[in-house]
Amino acid sequence: MRWLNALKNISIGCKPVFIPAVGLLLLLLILTLLVPNGMGQFFTASLSAVTYNFGWMIILAVAFFLIGLIIIAFSPWGQIPLGADQTAAKYPFWVWLAMIFSAGYGIALLFFGVAEPVMHYLNPPYADTHSSQLAQQSMQIAYFHWGFHIWAIYGLVGISLAYFSYRHKLPLALRSCFYPLIGQRINGPIGHSIDVIAILATTLGLATTLGLSVSQINAGLNTIWPNIPLATGVQISIILVLTLMAMISVAVGLDKGIKRLSIINMTLAIVLLTVVAIAGPTLIILERFIENTGLYLSGLVARTFNLQAYTSSDWLGNWTLFIFAWTIAWAPFVGLFIAKISQGRTLREFIFGVLLVPVSFTFLWFSVFGDTALFLIEQEGVEQLAQQVQQDHSLALFALFNELQLGLWISVLAMLLIMTFFITSADSGALVLASLSSGGALETALWQRLFWAGLLGAIASGLLLAGGLGALQTASILSAVPFTLVMLVMLVALFKALQAEQQRRSMLHESSPSSDYLNWQTRLTALKKPTTKHQLDKFFEQHLVPILRQVCETMDQQGWDVSLQQSDSQDSVELRVEFTDSIQSPFIYGVTKRSVDELSEMVYLAEVYLNSGPQAIDLYAWDKTAIADDVIKHFEAYLAFQQQTNLNLPWHS
Incomplete structure (x- = not known):
């Protein structure tokens, strides 16, 4: 039996x-x-x-x-x-x-x-x-x-x-x-x-x-x-x-x-x-x-x-x-x-x-x-x-x-x-x-x-x-x-599905914000990349995580199913918005620490990634208002695509 x-x-x-x-x-x-x-x-x-x-x-x-x-x-x-x-x-x-x-x-x-x-x-x-x-x-x-x-x-x-x-x-x-x-x-x-x-x-x-x-x-x-x-x-x-x-x-x-x-x-x-x-x-x-x-x-x-x-x-x-x-x-x-x-x-x-x-x-x-x-x-x-x-x-x-x-x-x-x-x-x-x-x-x-x-x-x-x-x-x-x-x-x-993905990538690229709207002092400061991980850790602790937590709290008050998750190694932080009433994937705005060899010198980046992967955006030296604007503008672009496309695929990628 x-x-x-x-x-x-x-x-x-x-x-x-x-x-x-x-x-x-x-x-x-x-x-x-x-x-x-x-x-x-x-x-x-x-x-x-x-x-x-x-x-x-x-x-x-x-x-x-x-x-x-x-x-x-x-x-x-x-x-x-x-x-x-x-x-x-x-x-x-x-x-x-x-x-x-x-x-x-x-x-x-x-x-x-x-x-x-x-x-x-x-x-x-x-x-x-x-x-x-x-x-x-x-x-x-x-x-x-x-x-x-x-x-x-x-x-x-x-x-x-x-x-x-x-x-x-x-x-x-x-x-x-x-x-x-x-x-x-x-x-x-x-x-x-x-x-x-x-x-x-x-x-x-x-x-x-x-x-x-x-x-x-x-x-x-x-x-x-x-x-x-x-x-x-x-x-x-x-x-x-x-x-x-x-x-x-x-x-x-x-x-x-x-x-x-x-x-x-x-x-x-x-x-x-x-x-x-x-x-x-x-x-x-x-x-x-x-x-x-x-x-x-x-x-x-x-x-x-x-x-x-x-x-x-x-x-x-x-x-x-x-x-x-x-x-x-x-x-x-x-x-x-x-x-x-x-x-x-x-x-x-x-x-x-x-x-x-x-x-x-x-x-x-x-x-x-x-x-x-x-x-x-x-x-x-x-x-x-x-x-x-x-x-x-x-x-x-x-x-x-x-x-x-x-x-x-x-x-x-x-x-x-x-x-x-x-x-x-x-x-x-x-x-x-x-x-x-x-x-x-x-x-x-x-x-x-x-x-x-x-x-x-x-x-x-x-x-x-x-x-x-x-x-x-x-x-x-x-x-x-x-x-x-x-x-x-x-x-x-x-x-x-592939046609819809191409449309999605185009829309997100056209709607994605850039550093062009930053004030000139911030843009000038961002040109000088940190050369030690301690500098990047300090930026995460004092600027990035606090403003992401503030954005998360505000979205939660407005009824969004939002959470902020930080890795055990403290090398990445991720803001996620879940959509429990549909198969639609969560919106992801994450920032990860990455080191690169630039002109024979090791520098450190605070690199943004979304559902679709890395975005070639380095947030280091951005002020809190600029970081919050970047999160919301990406979120707006994500919602705009979901509303305009007639193919609501579960975009987890």
């Missing part, structure tokens, strides 16, 4: 999300186990309907996501930090990238790095392609499928979550991204529905990934030990073992578990990449990498809007739509995870970090593995490799190792990497799902994380029983359709 007591302890705000989401997922799992053939047929029929009716929408939406992020990165909005202006990044840059990469699509690269280029080479989407161009066309398609568009999907969700959570102190949940459009209704049925859709899409997308990884691990075990068959039963056993390991990792926590595994993943991936690059046609790999990157960039627009409108083929649904839809299904998970680790980075840094670095590594990966396989098939006539890939995609990576004669150890290394990617995806996925089902809580109960890790393994097993990878693929596409619409609205909400 302990689990029932735990369920009762879920906050009221989470039950409208947790219970419907878990109920729908358990219903899907039960139906899959009871009538696997019927569910498999349902998934197949649904795939055809979705491809025919909504394929254009998914591809067009992904194009909008990429264009939107590029606009943000190259606009003045790019300077906005994810958090208060002075917030520092939580993780070092390379650790941050490793964690993003591990969550993003480590398993996908291992599964498709060899298989996809070879399959496009053997079954080209365009029948009139000349044989001499097949290899290049195959690589271009792979680049397109795993390039900027994939990371634009992740990036949009991640940047929206991080912006509204860290910049405006809203919960780290999908519903928060829609506050500019629906306001407080994010806490009602609309917000609950958004989070439920996100949980369904995330769970099915993760289940697809876990299914792909275990089929590849099964292939590796069969390569090393032929007595182990390629069978669903073996794959489900692998899921059970790795799910238990993921539950151990998720119990350890983000920094000790996922962070360390991510670094291990990147290290193993680089070792594997280097070994294959050296064993393969190294010079040809390098040449094709450079040429294919140039061709990808030059043909990006044409491929983005290519819907094969003048041809009749299942290729688009089986490849482009599946990969994009699978990524969209993964987006709540990856986006929320990236948001969790990105506090303190600017919007521009976030976008460039999410788009440029992982995509560059991805292109190099496909060049090393894909071009090596195509070279062996096309130039060396290794038909056996092509046959094995066509027979079973999961065999592709290990078939390449055999042809390169790298030995048994490289297959073991690859399997170890797939396993660590599986565990990383499962435990970070459980962390995200627990957060989504808890109303965006940054810290969730251990039982919730363990529950979601176990449920992910159970659903992956159930979908494998329903029809193998085909069922997994169609299930992920089905879950992606409603979430595509959610993401389009999310993009509109983000642009509206």
Whole structure:
């Protein structure tokens, strides 16, 4: 009965999300186990309907996501930090990238790095392609499928979550991204529905990934030990073992578990990449990498809007739509995870970090593995490799190792990497799902994380029983359709919020007072900065704090909910006005002591900061009347913005 007591302890705000989401997922799992053939047929029929009716929408939406992020990165909005202006990044840059990469699509690269280029080479989407161009066309398609568009999907969700959570102190949940459009209704049925859709899409997308990884691990075990068959039963056993390991990792926590595994993943991936690059046609790999990157960039627009409108083929649904839809299904998970680790980075840094670095590594990966396989098939006539890939995609990576004669150890290394990617995806996925089902809580109960890790393994097993990878693929596409619409609205909400922030900054800058109104004696005195901290301490004690206390008392008499707080170290003082009748953030006027090296001499400043961060105003030597005027004029400017703008966001930044 302990689990029932735990369920009762879920906050009221989470039950409208947790219970419907878990109920729908358990219903899907039960139906899959009871009538696997019927569910498999349902998934197949649904795939055809979705491809025919909504394929254009998914591809067009992904194009909008990429264009939107590029606009943000190259606009003045790019300077906005994810958090208060002075917030520092939580993780070092390379650790941050490793964690993003591990969550993003480590398993996908291992599964498709060899298989996809070879399959496009053997079954080209365009029948009139000349044989001499097949290899290049195959690589271009792979680049397109795993390039900027994939990371634009992740990036949009991640940047929206991080912006509204860290910049405006809203919960780290999908519903928060829609506050500019629906306001407080994010806490009602609309917000609950958004989070439920996100949980369904995330769970099915993760289940697809876990299914792909275990089929590849099964292939590796069969390569090393032929007595182990390629069978669903073996794959489900692998899921059970790795799910238990993921539950151990998720119990350890983000920094000790996922962070360390991510670094291990990147290290193993680089070792594997280097070994294959050296064993393969190294010079040809390098040449094709450079040429294919140039061709990808030059043909990006044409491929983005290519819907094969003048041809009749299942290729688009089986490849482009599946990969994009699978990524969209993964987006709540990856986006929320990236948001969790990105506090303190600017919007521009976030976008460039999410788009440029992982995509560059991805292109190099496909060049090393894909071009090596195509070279062996096309130039060396290794038909056996092509046959094995066509027979079973999961065999592709290990078939390449055999042809390169790298030995048994490289297959073991690859399997170890797939396993660590599986565990990383499962435990970070459980962390995200627990957060989504808890109303965006940054810290969730251990039982919730363990529950979601176990449920992910159970659903992956159930979908494998329903029809193998085909069922997994169609299930992920089905879950992606409603979430595509959610993401389009999310993009509109983000642009509206950024536009309002720009308007707010402009208004506050235009209304902000300066030292120009000080009398000439005070301005002259302020030019001589204090060279000892004692002088600044004396100014705080005798002038600044007393007048701020007097302003605070006067505002309190007039009915404002105002307080004056001084730090324990006495190095800062802050006047705050709370607004208890709305979600509007408090007005903050703070002054902090800061030392700077000016002309080889250390001087001390009494620097003003507001909600939006430091203001480059030094109050030292100002008289009490001037300080009080400065406080009130900033307060007037703050109230004027709140009254004039039609977007009452909680401006905590």
